[in-house]
Amino acid sequence: xxTTASAPPVRNGIDTAQVYGTLxxxxxxxxxxxxxxxxxxxxxxxxxxxxxxxDFWGAGAEDASRAEPFVLDASEPPVLFGHxxxxxxxxxxxxxxxxCLTLTIVNVAAARKVNLYEVSSTLTxxxxxxxxxxxxDSYRNGFERIDVAFSIRGDAKAEKLxxxxxxxxxxxxxxxxxxxxxxxxxxxxxx
Amino acid sequence: xxTTASAPPVRNGIDTAQVYGTLxxxxxxxxxxxxxxxxxxxxxxxxxxxxxxxDFWGAGAEDASRAEPFVLDASEPPVLFGHxxxxxxxxxxxxxxxxCLTLTIVNVAAARKVNLYEVSSTLTxxxxxxxxxxxxDSYRNGFERIDVAFSIRGDAKAEKLxxxxxxxxxxxxxxxxxxxxxxxxxxxxxx
Numbered sequence: 001x002x003t004t005a006s007a008p009p010v011r012n013g014i015d016t017a018q019v020y021g022t023l024x025x026x027x028x029x030x031x032x033x034x035x036x037x038x039x040x041x042x043x044x045x046x047x048x049x050x051x052x053x054x055d056f057w058g059a060g061a062e063d064a065s066r067a068e069p070f071v072l073d074a075s076e077p078p079v080l081f082g083h084x085x086x087x088x089x090x091x092x093x094x095x096x097x098x099x100c101l102t103l104t105i106v107n108v109a110a111a112r113k114v115n116l117y118e119v120s121s122t123l124t125x126x127x128x129x130x131x132x133x134x135x136x137d138s139y140r141n142g143f144e145r146i147d148v149a150f151s152i153r154g155d156a157k158a159e160k161l162x163x164x165x166x167x168x169x170x171x172x173x174x175x176x177x178x179x180x181x182x183x184x185x186x187x188x189x190x191x
Numbered sequence: 192x193x194t195t196a197s198a199p200p201v202r203n204g205i206d207t208a209q210v211y212g213t214l215x216x217x218x219x220x221x222x223x224x225x226x227x228x229x230x231x232x233x234x235x236x237x238x239x240x241x242x243x244x245x246d247f248w249g250a251g252a253e254d255a256s257r258a259e260p261f262v263l264d265a266s267e268p269p270v271l272f273g274h275x276x277x278x279x280x281x282x283x284x285x286x287x288x289x290x291c292l293t294l295t296i297v298n299v300a301a302a303r304k305v306n307l308y309e310v311s312s313t314l315t316x317x318x319x320x321x322x323x324x325x326x327x328d329s330y331r332n333g334f335e336r337i338d339v340a341f342s343i344r345g346d347a348k349a350e351k352l353x354x355x356x357x358x359x360x361x362x363x364x365x366x367x368x369x370x371x372x373x374x375x376x377x378x379x380x381x382x
Contacts, residue, residue, distance in 0.1 A: 013237025014272055022272075026321055033320040033330075037282050041289035043310035046204025049293040051286040053278040058320075059270045066268065070278045074290025077257065079250045081205055081213075081298065087244045087261045089291035089365045091228050095242040096287060097375070098232035099265025100280035102240040107272065119234035125373075129224040129249075130217055132364050139224075142368035148377045158381040165379050173323050174280045177333035181372035182316075184288070186339045188356050190349040 014110035025059075032060040047082035048075040090143065093178070094123040100174035101148065108167045109154060116154040123148050146178070205301035216250075223251040238273035239266040281334065284369070285314040291365035292339065299358045300345060307345040314339050337369070 009017040026033045036057040043049045054069035055062060074089050076082030087095070102119050109116050124147045131139030152161050169175055200208040217224045227248040234240045245260035246253060265280050267273030278286070293310050300307050315338045322330030343352050360366055 013239070019272060022270075023324060023326060026324060027326055030319075030321065030327075034317065035320055036315060036317045037279070037285060037334075038316075039282055039285040039289055039314045041286070041293060041312045041314070043293050043297060043307070047294040047297065048204070049290050049310075051289055053282045053286065056268075056282075058268075063268055063270065065270070066275055070282075072263070072278065072283070072286050074286065074294070076294065077247075077249075077254060079213075079254065079256070081210060082294070084257055086290075087263065088228070089287045089294070090368075091230055091244045091247075091261075092263070092283060092287035092290065093365055093368060094228060094230040095232070095244065095263050095265065096280045096283035098230055098242055099240050099277075099283065101377070102232060102234050103238040103265070103267065103273070103280070106234060106238065116234070119240075121232045123230045123232070124227060125229075126225065126227045127364065129226055130221065132362055132367075133214060133217060134362055135214060135218055136221075140367055140371070141362055141364045142371070143228075143364075143373050146373050146375045148375060150377065150379045152379060152381050161381045162379055165377065169377060171323055171325055171332055173318065173332045173334075174284055175375065176323075176331055177281075177284060177369065179372050179375050180331070180333070181370050182334050182337050184337045184339060184366065184370050186292070186341065186356065186360060188341045188343060188353055190343050190352045 011110040011113065012106045012116050014107055016110050019107070019111065029060070034058070044085075046075070047080070048073065048085040050074075090125060090127070094125055094146065096174050097146065097148070097178050098123050100172045101150075101168055104168040104172040104175075105150075105152070105164055108164045108171070112160070112164060114154050114156040114160065114164065116152065118151065118153040121148055121150045202301040202304065203297045203307050205298055207301050210298070210302065220251065225249070235276075237266070238271070239264065239276040241265075281316060281318070285316055285337065287365050288337065288339070288369050289314050291363045292341075292359055295359035295363040295366075296341075296343070296355055299355045299362070303351075303355060305345050305347045305351065305355060307343065309342065309344040312339055312341045
């Protein structure tokens, strides 16, 4: 009797059997690929606001997996007229980018049978506030550039780990949005 | 003896005297306008990672106003291979956009002597996951579009409130980045 070694279904904390099953579903039922994410935000005072993040549409149905909403705040430090109630929105955007690149690296590594030991990163964004405050339009409002420095260790050669990062850049949802931009429509009700 | 009515220094929770003082500093000392924000992220397991947000450079010095770092997590719901340890990165990007537009609206309203009673918003982002999972390149990875619905009430006419929102769109740091994109450089260390 012979046994064939099968890949462990969970690698890097990712259930690869679930991943491949999901890919089959998305190929067979393209309508399952539509996701709609929602955030509700409410101003509290000064620069301070609060978002609740709970429901979304995905995989052909309203998601019901979250018993409670996530609650995230945003504000500014005193030098930017707030009271440090929370990170500021530019920092939160860097967090979104870090989280997305990291989980995409982990997913890609799992699919390529690479076990990761460490994925850590430092993100830096630089801006000149003369743009956002409106005193010199030769500066944009946002970051001139973002630098991401990853430190990655796993049971693969440096070349393969670099390929995994390159693939993650090509597939990351937030990296796409931050580098390429997204059309944003703003509607206002005032009654 | 006559007294002149002066504008209250704090409006909508914003110290307008501080704002105007800062504008004067930025005009006189342009080097004070450089801000560098930093986020450090570490993979925990599966889709779950954690960012610490603490120090930054701004107004000509390393900021020392935050005694403790902010800690923010990111993950995915089960349908996207996580365990709902935190909101997902695309939702966090919407939160960053909501927080930035909201505080910019509040700042602009304060400068224009408008008292706000309510600023709330719902943000929606739609994507087709066939892009990000790599089975159909005709779909982008990120949101096709983002819709922002604001509800705003204050002691000004609808037209003026709309003008405040328009000005905030023109000055928001994160709205600029999300709509126009930012160059991102990714460096990898694997030893």
